[in-house]
Amino acid sequence: MKTIISRQKIRSPFVAKVEELSGQNLLACYQCGKCSAGCPAISQMDLPPNQVIRYAQLGLKDELINSNTMWICASCLTCNVRCPKGINIAEVMEALRQVLLRQRKDHVDINKLSTKEKSELPPIALVGNFRKTTS
């Protein structure tokens, strides 16, 4: 896949939005990879967390919003507590989810869950999931 890096993308409103919603300075990341090394869900992700940060620094919006990583991340915060630069990676993942959710692009369709599933699942799972994956 060809990836084009440009000043326009790096200075795009998308990067500013991600920084604003996450409250993080993306450029603080020096790509040590510690977040990815400790991530318990990395085997399911198509972009490892450190690459998500790199892509966000470069404003690669399309690549990021088409990645499954922010939906696999369950905010366990292992990356946050280990980052030597004090970056909250989980907050960046949340910002990426919010960029889509605030355009009503839900990840989970509640209507597709069966009554059986809904009754078997505890409220803690349903509320948590809907808070993270629906608008």
Place this chain on the structure above:
Amino acid sequence: MKLSYYPGCTLKNHAKNFEDSALCSLKKLDVGVEELPRWNCCGTVFSLSTDDLIHHVAPIRNLIRVKEQNNNKVMTLCAMCYNTLKRANQRVKDNPEDLQKINDFMYREKIKYEGDVEVLHLLEILQNDIKLENIAKKVKKPLKGLKVASYYGCMLVRPKNIGFDDMENPNSMDNLMSALEAQPVEFPYKTECCGAYQTVDNQELVAERTFQILSSAQSQGADVVVASCPLCVFNLDQRQKKTRQIYPEFKNIPVLYFTQLLAIALGCANKSLRLDLHYIDPNPILKEKGLI
């Protein structure tokens, strides 16, 4: 004065075994507990977006209920409620403007919240207030011979300013198990995420995590795994069905709340254990060890 108690939604249905066993244990320890009146869902997950104040209203409203009981401490059992309430509390304490906005939004509440309620988890209370040596003195049925792997998950220990234990190698539950004369089992997956709410739309992911976490505990000789989060317990217990489909060689292991073992040790009646709520039946191992 009685301790204010915030149960949270899941403790009233799927995790009734957690609530009943905890309340019976506290009674045996002579600790008075009063459930908050008119409590509401805490929202389950702490909102991580900088501008998303509306999702902190629910946890803060619960802290107003604590003030209404003329208390300034609230006990939680559920690790996710603990994390959400404590983090929301921390956020408004650190940001007076946020607190002002949230108070303005709840203008019908008689009490304005001032950030003066302390959110505590039962494990903290057992460890710091009641103290493990006093619990050990009240043990009626020592858990001798039971090998217990304590699984802490995420929400009890992270982030650093919220957790009450070491975030990489916590030991509060292990210490409690020692006080009850069980044999704590160390295992390297005790703070690794179980997949949490992904259990709704990605059962495979949770089954994968369940396999890794429980296999690790089993490899260290654990008879049972204990936890403090109703979502962890749901995942690690109920998703063993899916885990067996993916890994037929996987051997089932009972997953309990730490309070159920505490209740057994303190001599609570079997009905407070609600062992019927488990997918993997803990009865055989508990009977084998002469505990029920």
